Amino acid sequence: MKPPLSAHGSRTIDIVNRGLKRRYRAERRFKIYGIAAISLSLAFLVLLFSTITGNGYSAFLQTEIKLDVHFDPTQFEGRLVADANYPAIVKAALRGLFPEVSGRQELRSLYGLPSSSADFKVRDMVLKNRNLIGQVKPIWVLADDDVDMLVKGHVDRRLPENQRRLKDNQLAWIDRFSEQGRLRRAFNVNFFTKGDSREPESAGILGALMGSFYALVITLMLSFPIGVAAAVYLEEFAPKNRWTDIIEVNINNLAAVPSIVFGLLGLAVFLNFFGLPRSAPLVGGLVLTLMTLPTIIIASRASLKSVPPSIREAALGIGASRNQMVFHHVLPLALPGMMTGTIIGMAQALGETAPLLMIGMVAFIVDIPGGFTDPATALPVQIYLWADSPERAFTERTSAGIMVLLAFLISMNALAVVLRRRFEKRW
Structure with missing residues (x-):
């Protein structure tokens, strides 16, 4: 017995098969669209996370400079320990490393290499142990954020001097720090233990x-x-x-x-x-x-x-x-x-x-x-x-x-x- 014919002469089974083929093709297209949408979403998600991680992972490391600090007793005479001239102590340590530096402008550039928080670190050390007065101690202090960015590769040394924040003499001093083993990158504890700050190197969350x-x-x-x-x-x-x-x-x-x-x-x-x-x-x-x-x-x-x-x-x-x-x-x-x-x-x-x-x-x-x-x-x-x-x-x-x-x-x-x-x- 032959299959019944439709009004146009086509067999019903052929019509059904053609309909099934269309539905299967539609299902395959829908599946492809779904996979493409998920893949695109995952690609954007990976791009987002990789961008954030690529820009932010280096913040968990911070550049430090090693200074030989002389806790000069003359800076403490006639003053409370908390009110001593700690900036002068840090500046004296820098001048001791670079005795050839003279002139107000050059000295100002030299003093800008460590972070301003170096004074407070020296102060905290003396407040905890007053026997340090009169001694010379090697201390690792935070570097300025510009020095940190240079060490992390975010500053192009090939640019002209007037197009970067660090001057040529500062680059030379930083290179000497590195040659003498006085420059290192350590885990940024301050990021997790300090509050906000105007100075990026001292800012924490x-x-x-x-x-x-x-x-x-x-x-x-x-x-x-x-x-x-x-x-x-x-x-x-x-x-x-x-x-x-x-x-x-x-x-x-x-x-x-x-x-x-x-x-x-x-x-x-x-x-x-x-x-x-x-x-x-x-x-x-x-x-x-x-x-x-x-x-x-x-x-x-x-x-x-x-x-x-x-x-x-x-x-x-x-x-x-x-x-x-x-x-x-x-x-x-x-x-x-x-x-x-x-x-x-x-x-x-x-x-x-x-x-x-x-x-x-x-x-x-x-x-x-x-x-x-x-x-x-x-x-x-x-x-x-x-x-x-x-x-x-x-x-x-x-x-x-x-x-x-x-x-x-x-x-x-x-x-x-x-x-x-x-x-x-x-x-």
Whole structure:
């Protein structure tokens, strides 16, 4: 028996086969488009990370100069130890290495090779051990940022003298330092132990890290219990009427509001109305709490919805009250998802800059904050400040700060994935 013919004389099986071939071709094209999109995304991601790493890894190393420092007793006569003329002591060590240098201009160029922080390092050493007075000690001090950039290969020595920051005589002195073994690159401890500074070689991120830490502590202490409580009420206890519908719509809308709007709200309410201290982690935490709450509420409600109705029915069936059903059975099962949403919300808050700029956390803060009301900045804001600085060394530290921020964000998101896989129950 022959296959039936269509109205145009074609066999039905041929029509079906042609249709299948078209669908298979479409599926193959769609697969190719998907692979191409993923490959392109990965290529841009690799380019981003390689650019940041290539620009920032060298910030974790810092050039140092070895000086033979004579703690001249005459510089301490008639003065407190803390008020001695430490700049003169450092300058004398430099003149001792280059006795042929004379003239005010040449001496000024010579004195500019070490960082200005060398004076403070010598001072701290004497304050810790006053027996150093009268002795000669070799000390490694930070080099100026221009010297550091030269050693790291960011300065073209072939350029004419008027087109680079280091003069010819300074290049010659740096070469002599290198020949005498007085130049080295060491791990940049200051980057992780110091606050911000006008000098790139002395700038660190500890102040910004502590500011972010205090702000996130406030955010976590407020946003998690309030967000979970709001989600439990809306999902388990609130009546379904027009008012709860309005609340739900507003929560969803708040999750999409630009973060700078929350900064304006914090400026108007927390600073201008309540008079809270400006540029403080306390205010930053309050603003980030407002911004994070919608995310936590939405994630918590989704986690509560994922608990099967049979759990609720079984708890009520054995005589549990509604409160006992929610807090003894439903909430513990939904808690892993809530924690995951909270961590993602905290990671979002860690990377925010715009709302913190509006409440004054863009200020130049040198001291490490010691509490929630001390003036502070945050890590994203610190990166923003460094990116606005013209020195090449600050560009290096900008990329290094981004690397540290990305490390924290990746860690927090990885923790969210681990918690979800560890505690999530599949029904």
